[in-house]
Amino acid sequence: MDRFRMIFQYFQSNSESVMNGICGLLALASVKMYTCFEFSCPCLPQYNTVYGLGIMFIPPVALFLCGLILNRQSLVMLEEWRRPQGRRKKDLAVIRYMCSSILQRAMVAPVVWIIVTLLDGKCLICAFSSSVDPEKFAGFANTSPVQVQQLLAKVPCKDDELMRNNTSRKAVSRYLRCWSQALGWSILLILIIAAFLARWLRPCFNQATLLQARHWSNYIDIEQKIFEETCCEHSRLFAHKCILYFFQSMRREIKLHSFNLTREGEGVEGEEDLLRGITDQDQVNKLLKMWYYEKPPLNVSQATQR
Amino acid sequence: MDKFRMIFQFLQSNQESFMTGICGIMALASAQMYSAFDFNCPCLPHYNLAYGLGILLVPPFILFLLGFVLNNNVSMLAEEWRRPQGHRGKDPAVLRYMFCSMAQRAMIAPAVWISVTLLDGKCITCAFCTSVPVETLGNASHPSLSQGEMKRILARIPCKEIYNGQELIANEVAVRYLRCISQALGWCFVLLMTTLAFLVRSLRPCFTQAAFLKSRYWSHYIDIERKLFDETCAEHARSFAKVCIQQFFEGMSTDLVATHCHLPRKATADAGEAAEKLLGITDRGTMNTALKSWHRCKPPLQLHPPALPSSNGWAGEGQPPTHPPAPRRETAAYYSRV
Numbered sequence: 001m002d003r004f005r006m007i008f009q010y011f012q013s014n015s016e017s018v019m020n021g022i023c024g025l026l027a028l029a030s031v032k033m034y035t036c037f038e039f040s041c042p043c044l045p046q047y048n049t050v051y052g053l054g055i056m057f058i059p060p061v062a063l064f065l066c067g068l069i070l071n072r073q074s075l076v077m078l079e080e081w082r083r084p085q086g087r088r089k090k091d092l093a094v095i096r097y098m099c100s101s102i103l104q105r106a107m108v109a110p111v112v113w114i115i116v117t118l119l120d121g122k123c124l125i126c127a128f129s130s131s132v133d134p135e136k137f138a139g140f141a142n143t144s145p146v147q148v149q150q151l152l153a154k155v156p157c158k159d160d161e162l163m164r165n166n167t168s169r170k171a172v173s174r175y176l177r178c179w180s181q182a183l184g185w186s187i188l189l190i191l192i193i194a195a196f197l198a199r200w201l202r203p204c205f206n207q208a209t210l211l212q213a214r215h216w217s218n219y220i221d222i223e224q225k226i227f228e229e230t231c232c233e234h235s236r237l238f239a240h241k242c243i244l245y246f247f248q249s250m251r252r253e254i255k256l257h258s259f260n261l262t263r264e265g266e267g268v269e270g271e272e273d274l275l276r277g278i279t280d281q282d283q284v285n286k287l288l289k290m291w292y293y294e295k296p297p298l299n300v301s302q303a304t305q306r
Numbered sequence: 307m308d309k310f311r312m313i314f315q316f317l318q319s320n321q322e323s324f325m326t327g328i329c330g331i332m333a334l335a336s337a338q339m340y341s342a343f344d345f346n347c348p349c350l351p352h353y354n355l356a357y358g359l360g361i362l363l364v365p366p367f368i369l370f371l372l373g374f375v376l377n378n379n380v381s382m383l384a385e386e387w388r389r390p391q392g393h394r395g396k397d398p399a400v401l402r403y404m405f406c407s408m409a410q411r412a413m414i415a416p417a418v419w420i421s422v423t424l425l426d427g428k429c430i431t432c433a434f435c436t437s438v439p440v441e442t443l444g445n446a447s448h449p450s451l452s453q454g455e456m457k458r459i460l461a462r463i464p465c466k467e468i469y470n471g472q473e474l475i476a477n478e479v480a481v482r483y484l485r486c487i488s489q490a491l492g493w494c495f496v497l498l499m500t501t502l503a504f505l506v507r508s509l510r511p512c513f514t515q516a517a518f519l520k521s522r523y524w525s526h527y528i529d530i531e532r533k534l535f536d537e538t539c540a541e542h543a544r545s546f547a548k549v550c551i552q553q554f555f556e557g558m559s560t561d562l563v564a565t566h567c568h569l570p571r572k573a574t575a576d577a578g579e580a581a582e583k584l585l586g587i588t589d590r591g592t593m594n595t596a597l598k599s600w601h602r603c604k605p606p607l608q609l610h611p612p613a614l615p616s617s618n619g620w621a622g623e624g625q626p627p628t629h630p631p632a633p634r635r636e637t638a639a640y641y642s643r644v
Contacts, residue, residue: 002311119343119344120344121344121346167467167468170465170467170468171349171468174346174347174348174349174465175348175350175353177346178346178347178348178353178357181346181357181361182356182357182360185360185361185364185365185368186364188368189364189367189368192368192371192372192375193371195371195375196371196374196375199374199375199380199381199384200380200384201384202381202384203381203384203385203387203388203389204384204388207385207388207389207601208597208598208601208602211597211598211600211601212593212594212597212598215539215543215593215597218539218540218543219543219546219547222540222543222544222547223543223547223550223551226544226547226548226551227547227551230551230555287555291554296550296553296554296557298546298550298589298590
């Protein structure tokens with residue numbers, strides 16, 4: 001339990017770690033999903049390709065969308081992109097930075113699925129067994145084209161009566177699996193080389209702009225969190241005051257009949273400060289609207305001179 | 307639990323220890339990946355060699371690059387290499403040290419993969435089954451087969467269930483022969499790697515240990531400085547956001563009816579504390595200039611007493627550099643290879 005808590009705390013320490021943690025969890029979930037999924041090739045001429053390619057490409061799209069949904073930063077980025085300019089200029093470099101970091105993290109789980117699929121081989125065998133050249137394999141060389149298509153379509157099904165002990169089936173299966181694994185390793189190699197080059201070459205281009213974009217994207221995230229916390233605090237006090245006034249007015253009515261003076265009035269002052277003068281629904285609504293339409297400029301020099 | 311916490315904290319303490327941890331995990335992952343991977347020799351004449359050697363060499367290359375990609379020091383090294391000189395000199399010995407230390411760690415997982423592959427034997431059996439010496443191990447005087455036909459038969463050696471050349475050469479004989487060679491290669495490789503590691507470790511103190519100590523110190527320094535800078539920026543962003551939001555709320559309340567414009571006492575105290583943490587940077591333009599100068603012109607490695615006005619590189623770009631960074635100038639020849 002302790003171990004889990006420590007790992008959890010490490011990942012919570014900043015929002016980038018949280019996102020990396022989610023990204024890793026999705027990748028693990030993707031592998032687990034693949035191993036649990038019972039792949040069952042239909043072994044019929046046209047259905048094979050559709051099924052095989054469908055299993056290879058549709059779950060990655062779903063995983064990609066999951067990656068975007070689970071990432072809090074995508075909402076923050078969308079909001080920053082669509083907000084009216086107001087008194088704070090928009091910096092496209094920051095939005096681009098946030099977008100690229102979100103997309104990179106969301107792409108990990110789909111890529112893991114595709115690579116695991118290719119290294120396993122079942123999808124490609126199912127999808128392309130009918131497209132193999134029958135001349136290469138002794139068992140299929142001398143049969144009519146229609147029959148060859150039917151036989152080749154049954155290659156992925158080991159337990160079919162026609163295919164059970166057919167050595168040519170094993171040869172075709174082996175041949176396709178070899179191609180599938182080669183493709184998988186090649187894709188992995190290309191991606192790793194691309195990631196390596198990106199890591200090495202990035203400081204060579206515009207490092208200063210990158211530092212700025214990273215700082216301000218972090219700032220926008222923190223500001224949003226602090227704003228939400230401040231609003232929560234404010235609404236709690238607002239509700240508290242509302243209920244206090246309600247009880248006070250009830251008490252006032254009772255006082256008329258019983259002359260009991262109470263001393264709660266003094267405790268209220270401290271909290272009034274925290275309400276910062278916003279004390280009714282219209283004011284709260286106006287405040288929230290202003291926050292969206294006209295964010296304050298990034299200049300706090302007046303506050304620090306007090 | 308305490309032991310685990312100690313190990314966790316030790317590994318977190320600096321980037322090098324962290325990378326050692328990652329490197330160990332990758333070595334284990336590499337062995338696990340090999341056992342999970344379903345090796346599937348195609349048993350066709352030209353495909354065998356390509357497949358076998360591909361499985362032997364491509365994943366180690368991927369693991370090597372992955373070792374670099376996962377290492378945060380890579381971008382630190384590239385940044386230190388490419389940054390403009392500014393007020394702080396650059397020391398190639400430090401860059402070399404950082405690069406060598408990263409490369410050493412990145413080599414462990416590929417070495418594990420290659421050793422496991424060779425000791426297991428399937429790759430070499432698949433790749434070189436067509437080159438088995440049939441004259442010595444089998445029956446070369448078998449009714450004449452063309453070269454192509456013989457290659458096709460030999461290519462099926464790894465696939466026992468479709469092998470049909472039992473009269474030419476027995477399957478077990480060929481497999482045993484190839485596996486023996488593979489394991490011999492594997493053990494030689496392990497021996498070579500451990501000998502190299504031993505030599506590197508034991509001979510290093512014989513050559514310029516002083517220069518090595520300096521490089522190691524400054525490379526740790528650059529790592530820590532970058533982390534602290536990031537933390538300071540995050541802290542600054544937090545204080546900036548707090549004050550910005552305070553101002554926003556105050557601005558709203560002063561817009562409203564007069565009865566609501568009392569300045570909250572607590573908020574002023576908060577604003578004062580947050581304002582101190584802002585370190586004098588109070589608007590976007592100044593922050594951008596600060597970040598740009600951090601990259602273009604890092605401050606010299608010379609701490610001044612607090613009474614003097616700030617002599618950070620970015621505060622006054624017109625000031626001439628005060629002292630050259632003396633501790634980092636090295637004239638000793640540096641022969642260490644790590």
